[in-house]
Amino acid sequence: MSRQEPYRDRSVLIHGKFNSAKWDFQDHITPPITTAVAFRLRSAERGAAGFQQFAHPDIDRASAEPIYIYERLDEPCQGLLEETLAFAEKGECAVAFATGMAAVSAAIGIHIEAGDHVIFHPAIYGCTYSHITHWLKKFGISYSSVDLRNLENLTAALKPETKVVYFETPCNPTMDLIDLEAIRAAVAAANEGRTSDRKIVTILDNTFSSPYGQRPLEFGIDYVVHSLTKHIGGFGATMGGVVVGPRYTETALLLYRKDFGGALSPDAAWHILTYGIPTLALRLEKQQENAMRVAEFLELHAKVARVHYPGLDSFPQKNLAQKQMRDIDGDFAPGAMIYFELKGSPEKAYERATKAINHLANNALSITLAVSLGQIRTLIEHPASMTHSTIPPAEQLAAGIAPGGLRLSLGLEDVRDILRDLERALDSLA
Ligand SMILES: Cc1ncc(COP(=O)(O)O)c(C=O)c1O
Incomplete structure (x- = not known):
C-alpha cells in the first residue's frame, strides 16, 4: 500500500x-x-x-x-x-x-x-x-x-x-x-x-x-x-x-x-x-469526448425535443454536475451516457423512436441496437419498451422516462461515423 x-x-x-x-x-x-x-x-x-x-x-x-x-x-x-x-x-x-x-x-x-x-x-x-x-x-x-x-x-x-x-x-x-x-x-x-x-x-x-x-x-x-x-x-x-x-x-x-x-x-x-480497470480512464476520456460531440449535434437537430447530458450548458443541473461529477484528475466528467427525446405527441414520439432504432439496427455499423452500456461500442436502446419496461407506463412518465426517449451509451468509434449514422436514422423519420 x-x-x-x-x-x-x-x-x-x-x-x-x-x-x-x-x-x-x-x-x-x-x-x-x-x-x-x-x-x-x-x-x-x-x-x-x-x-x-x-x-x-x-x-x-x-x-x-x-x-x-x-x-x-x-x-x-x-x-x-x-x-x-x-x-x-x-x-x-x-x-x-x-x-x-x-x-x-x-x-x-x-x-x-x-x-x-x-x-x-x-x-x-x-x-x-x-x-x-x-x-x-x-x-x-x-x-x-x-x-x-x-x-x-x-x-x-x-x-x-x-x-x-x-x-x-x-x-x-x-x-x-x-x-x-x-x-x-x-x-x-x-x-x-x-x-x-x-x-x-x-x-x-x-x-x-x-x-x-x-x-x-x-x-x-x-x-x-x-x-x-x-x-x-x-x-x-x-x-x-x-x-x-x-x-x-x-x-x-x-x-x-x-x-x-x-x-x-x-x-x-x-x-x-x-x-477493464487498467483501461478505464483512457476509455472514459474518449467516450466522454464522443458524448459531448453527439450531445451538441442532437441538441441542434430539428427532430429532437430534448437532450439530457450534463456536459451541455442547457443541462438544468449543470452546477450540481460540475460539483460532484469529477474525474480522477479533478476535472469535470459529464460522462459517456446521453438520454434524448424525439419530438411529437407521446404516440408519435414512440413511433419515431422505434423507427429510428430500427433504422440503426438495419443500416448502422457504428451504433448497435442493444441494452447494456459503458462498453467500447456505441449502444442505443429504448428504455420505455426495453430496460425500464418493468416500470408501469404512468410511473415511467412521472419518472421522466418518455415514450420517445432513447438512451445512448457512447463508445470509442470515430465520432464522425456515429454522427453520420445518427443523422441518417433521424433523417429517415417522417
Ligand atoms: C444503473 C444500473 N445498475 C445496475 C444494473 C444491473 O447490472 P447487471 O446487468 O450487471 O446485473 C444495470 C444494468 O443495466 C444498470 O444499468
Missing part, C-alpha cells in the same frame, strides 16, 4: 494492488488466475481455522493472510479485484458479486428485515425497481418512490421503519442528478436520536459515472454499488457487480454472498482486472 501512495490513481489502476496478501503478486505483471473450486486445506487445524476466520468481524481481511476454502466463499482473483475497486472508489472495503443486480440486492438486503421501509428515486434501473417493488415487497418490506431532487419530499417520506435511501446519479436513463451532499446531510439529520440498529443508510448506484467520473463515498454516501458489466468491465464481455462501503459491513456482505450464492467467477474477475 505504502509503495502506491505517491502514485496517481491512473497509474495504480493499471498496475493493480501488487502488494496484496491475497496472492504472491510480486512477480506477476498481469494478475494470476485461479480455477480451483475447492482449495487444499493441508491439515484439519488449518481447515477449521479457515472456517473460523471467514467473514470474521474481528479479522481485517485486507491484511490477514487468507485461508481459501471454496470458491463461493472467497478466492484470490476476486479478492485482488475487490482491493482495486475499494481503492478506486476510496472505500474501506469492497465485496464483488456475479452481477450488478446481485450487488444491488446484497447492498439493500444486509440492511433490511420484514417490516422495514425503503425509499428510492423514481428514475431507476428497471430490474432494481422490480427487485424492490416485487421481491422485497413479497418479503414484507414496504417502499416509497420519492423524487430525491427535492429534499422536502425525502423528509416527508421518512418513517420510523425507513432503513434505506437508494438512488442512482446520474439516473438511468433520464440523467437526472441527485445532490450527494444534500442527501447525506438530510439522512444524517434524520439519524440523530436513532439507535445504531435503526440508522438509515444511503446506497448509491454509481454505474453511470464509474469511479473514474465520480466518487460518492467522498461526499459521505454510505455505500456505492456498481454493475461491473458496464464501464468498469468496459468490453461487454463479462458480468459482475460490487458493493463498496465501510469495513464493519464486510462480514454481512460476505455472508450474504456465501448464502445467496452470487459469487463472481475468477475468470470474470481476472478479465475485469486485466483489461
Whole structure:
C-alpha cells in the first residue's frame, strides 16, 4: 500500500494492488488466475481455522493472510479485484458479486428485515425497481418512490421503519442528478436520536459515472454499488457487480454472498482486472469526448425535443454536475451516457423512436441496437419498451422516462461515423 501512495490513481489502476496478501503478486505483471473450486486445506487445524476466520468481524481481511476454502466463499482473483475497486472508489472495503443486480440486492438486503421501509428515486434501473417493488415487497418490506431532487419530499417520506435511501446519479436513463451532499446531510439529520440498529443508510448506484467520473463515498454516501458489466468491465464481455462501503459491513456482505450464492467467477474477475480497470480512464476520456460531440449535434437537430447530458450548458443541473461529477484528475466528467427525446405527441414520439432504432439496427455499423452500456461500442436502446419496461407506463412518465426517449451509451468509434449514422436514422423519420 505504502509503495502506491505517491502514485496517481491512473497509474495504480493499471498496475493493480501488487502488494496484496491475497496472492504472491510480486512477480506477476498481469494478475494470476485461479480455477480451483475447492482449495487444499493441508491439515484439519488449518481447515477449521479457515472456517473460523471467514467473514470474521474481528479479522481485517485486507491484511490477514487468507485461508481459501471454496470458491463461493472467497478466492484470490476476486479478492485482488475487490482491493482495486475499494481503492478506486476510496472505500474501506469492497465485496464483488456475479452481477450488478446481485450487488444491488446484497447492498439493500444486509440492511433490511420484514417490516422495514425503503425509499428510492423514481428514475431507476428497471430490474432494481422490480427487485424492490416485487421481491422485497413479497418479503414484507414496504417502499416509497420519492423524487430525491427535492429534499422536502425525502423528509416527508421518512418513517420510523425507513432503513434505506437508494438512488442512482446520474439516473438511468433520464440523467437526472441527485445532490450527494444534500442527501447525506438530510439522512444524517434524520439519524440523530436513532439507535445504531435503526440508522438509515444511503446506497448509491454509481454505474453511470464509474469511479473514474465520480466518487460518492467522498461526499459521505454510505455505500456505492456498481454493475461491473458496464464501464468498469468496459468490453461487454463479462458480468459482475460490487458493493463498496465501510469495513464493519464486510462480514454481512460476505455472508450474504456465501448464502445467496452470487459469487463472481475468477475468470470474470481476472478479465475485469486485466483489461477493464487498467483501461478505464483512457476509455472514459474518449467516450466522454464522443458524448459531448453527439450531445451538441442532437441538441441542434430539428427532430429532437430534448437532450439530457450534463456536459451541455442547457443541462438544468449543470452546477450540481460540475460539483460532484469529477474525474480522477479533478476535472469535470459529464460522462459517456446521453438520454434524448424525439419530438411529437407521446404516440408519435414512440413511433419515431422505434423507427429510428430500427433504422440503426438495419443500416448502422457504428451504433448497435442493444441494452447494456459503458462498453467500447456505441449502444442505443429504448428504455420505455426495453430496460425500464418493468416500470408501469404512468410511473415511467412521472419518472421522466418518455415514450420517445432513447438512451445512448457512447463508445470509442470515430465520432464522425456515429454522427453520420445518427443523422441518417433521424433523417429517415417522417
Ligand atoms: C444503473 C444500473 N445498475 C445496475 C444494473 C444491473 O447490472 P447487471 O446487468 O450487471 O446485473 C444495470 C444494468 O443495466 C444498470 O444499468
